[in-house]
Amino acid sequence: ASPVSGNTNNIMTKKIKIPLLKDHHNHLSFYGLLHGCLNLQSVKDKSEALRQMQSLSKEVVSVVIGWNSGYCHFSAGDLAHLPPVIIVNLSLHSILMSPSAEANLGEDHAEIVANYRDPQWYEDHMPQILIFLANQVEPTRERIKKFFDFLYERGVYYAEEMHLAN
DSSP: OEEEEEEETTEEEEEEEOOOEEEEEEOHHHHHHHTTSEEOTTOOOHHHHHHHHHTSOSSSOEEEEEEOTTTOOOOHHHHHTSOSEEEEETTSSOEEEOHHHHHHHTTTSHHHHHHTTOHHHHHHTHHHHHHHHHTTSOOOHHHHHHHHHHHHHTTEEEEEEOOOOO
16 A cells, blocks of 8 residues: 545645455355346345345345345245245345245245245355355346446456355
């Protein structure tokens, strides 16, 4: 970092200029695919989060990202009133599903629907869960480009994929 001094309103300030960031711990393909999904990270009110999720499609399963389980809890009653949604914890280490999502996914993804609530099973099958979640979103060139533009605008110019099989 290189310090730069400046005088603003007769107050000496010290500004730090840092180089662009190299990210060696990223789930690029996962976050790239889910970048356009509803993101609850900046939503601080549970009723607002529920309202936003209510606006999602009633026909297809939607993935919702950015949920902070330490901040907001969704009850079984909350989930029962939602369209088919999978709510992904900010840490990626847990998910919630509305009953309509479970019903929609149960036939093709019976093992996940039956076991995702079990923390040990979830951890043991996390690569499978991430692939399952990513498969709920149509991969498009535009979606991936928007994600990389998003990273670059925030100073990340290099990133490595953390989720590579074997």
